[in-house]
Amino acid sequence: MISVRRPQSLVSRVLGLVLLILVLGGVLVAGSTWFNGRQAARQAYDRILIGAAIDIAESIRVQDGAPIVDLPVSAFQLLAQAPDDRIYYAVAGPDGQLITGVDLENPIAPPVRGGVRVQFFDDTLDGDPARFVRLTRLFVERNFSGPVDVVVGQTTQARATMTRDLVLDALLPMALAGLALIALSFVVIRSALSPLEALVDDLTARDPYDLTPMPTDRVPQELQVMLGAMNRFMQRLDGQVHAMRNLISDTAHQLRTPVAAIRVHTETAMAEPDAQGRSRALDRLLNRTRSLGTLLDQLLSRALVIHRTDSTPRTPVDLREIALEIAEQDDLATLMPGAELRLDIPEDPVTVLADAFSLREAGRNLLNNALAHGQQPVVVGASVEDQHAVLWVRDAGPGPAEAVIGKLGDRFNRDANSGEHSTGIGLSIVGSVAAAFGGRVDMSKGDNGFRAALILPQAEDVE
Incomplete structure (x- = not known):
């Protein structure tokens, strides 16, 4: 043993x-x-x-x-x-x-x-x-x-x-004083460590899902440093738990309808005696399957982005390279073979401190959203505007109505014109990336069309 x-x-x-x-x-x-x-x-x-x-x-x-x-x-x-x-x-x-x-x-x-x-x-x-x-x-x-x-x-x-006799006369009072000092030290140490015991009691009595910050106003300065680090860790953990709950809830909610539709279309195709009717049912089944695949890709992408933005260290990234990569992505020609796509990047670097993978996912979602709902040609670009680095996608269409623009970026936000291939997750991924790296998402209409942009602080401006 x-x-x-x-x-x-x-x-x-x-x-x-x-x-x-x-x-x-x-x-x-x-x-x-x-x-x-x-x-x-x-x-x-x-x-x-x-x-x-x-x-x-x-x-x-x-x-x-x-x-x-x-x-x-x-x-x-x-x-x-x-x-x-x-x-x-x-x-x-x-x-x-x-x-x-x-x-x-x-x-x-x-x-x-x-x-x-x-x-x-x-x-x-x-x-x-x-x-x-x-x-x-x-x-x-x-x-x-x-x-x-x-x-x-x-x-x-x-x-x-x-x-x-001289040694004993000198050492006996010192021995008694040493014993008194040990007793006093025990009392002082117990008193000094009492805030730790209070913290232990607080953590023990907490609900397992309670990740609210612990109070730091009545603890010694040395413990405030530890509590500050603990509260920051709990805040990050709370964000991860919240994202995990949303992912589980969103996955369960969004998969229910496509799976039910696939089952219905499959049963209809199997029960359809006419070959032409069976072909139409199979086409609908294929469309639903593709929509389900897109939904799963978006959910996985959103989970990866949320995880990486909190755990991956920031490194200098040139937004020109991000724009070039998403414009030359291999699956674009397969999904939209007739797409008219252009690239607009400056000669000088457009550098931010971020995670390159997350920026690529955000850029791909901006591009896919423009290709799916906008008018061609579509332009992908990077620029510096008002001392901010901007990764943007512009299509030639008029864009959605102002009421719709205000809701863009919400999870699973779709209107009647979105179609069954839209999941409503793409722009929410862009918003999560912007929030993680201290930026924002901007939607604007102009003479050249509708532009969706990810605006981030430049690298030299990030402390």
């Missing part, structure tokens, strides 16, 4: 990072506190050692040509401030002969450093670590001359205890 690892929450991630920072900081502070505490303990007890050594050195006097020592009580009172530590003292003459002190099997041998009167060093005392100080006092008298060394030592147990 494969175990699925639960994703780590954002709160635990942030708290983990905060805890890691506190631990690293605590380690650094603990190391610094231990070093400083060790130095403070060393300095404190070194002062005790040097004080005891000075007291012993001041008690040395020369009698009958030999140094003697009257050990002062004050020296041992100083060393008694560390009652758990063992002490060592020794006074030696110029020849290294022990005058007084602790006689060990392995006497303490201070390192030799010429000219140094006070010297601290570390060694062991009966196997335990200890700290020592050597103080040299020079005598220049008539019957005695030379240095007398005083060595005082003490084990380091009191130093270690003092260091530990």
Whole structure:
């Protein structure tokens, strides 16, 4: 059985990072506190050692040509401030002969450093670590001359205890403060992430078909960026869902009548006993079949255009090339062998930022509409008008009535003169392409005939 690892929450991630920072900081502070505490303990007890050594050195006097020592009580009172530590003292003459002190099997041998009167060093005392100080006092008298060394030592147990106490006294408040900071961080993080929880609740409670924008006025600035991107995505998704619903609805609505007509014509042809009547029924069946094929082509074209205009990146397209391609389309001679078609394009490029496939579909529908309902000759052209790029088709006819022009571009808009071969989808495809690329569709009558034009921003004008 494969175990699925639960994703780590954002709160635990942030708290983990905060805890890691506190631990690293605590380690650094603990190391610094231990070093400083060790130095403070060393300095404190070194002062005790040097004080005891000075007291012993001041008690040395020369009698009958030999140094003697009257050990002062004050020296041992100083060393008694560390009652758990063992002490060592020794006074030696110029020849290294022990005058007084602790006689060990392995006497303490201070390192030799010429000219140094006070010297601290570390060694062991009966196997335990200890700290020592050597103080040299020079005598220049008539019957005695030379240095007398005083060595005082003490084990380091009191130093270690003092260091530990200093570290604990410094770290315990810091540990309590760290715990308080973690608790405060948890509260702050939960408060900062509460807008995310509100967004999750909002999305969870939404209807699956509710793609309206989410409010962004009461969320932090960082979340506004995310919500803005999410709302734009939801808007695009809503457009795709709306287009899909329209396509399904239009397909179901428009296919019902042609399919029923084809069935009726087929039944009539099969039941017709007369050959001439059967031929007429088959002709009607053929016309209905062609009309159904045109309808399916238009529906597919419209679905492709809607999909590509939302998902395909914009690239520079020269409308002169689009006009040339639709004027030279291969199926034109087959569908309308006697069509009189002309091309009118300028020498300079007419460039837009769009999708070439969508523009070709829009241009083909403009041309097919002019060939089906206009008068020849038909002219296909591209031009620049008022700083806009225009792809247009003009026929020599007067065009439809003004009331009809106002409805052109609506889906399945047909009048009594359209005929059964018209689907009413062609100009709606042109309108969808124009809206997708920030343009518009223009229908106008002139002295040269009726013109249908797709007007788009020029490439240099598109931000």
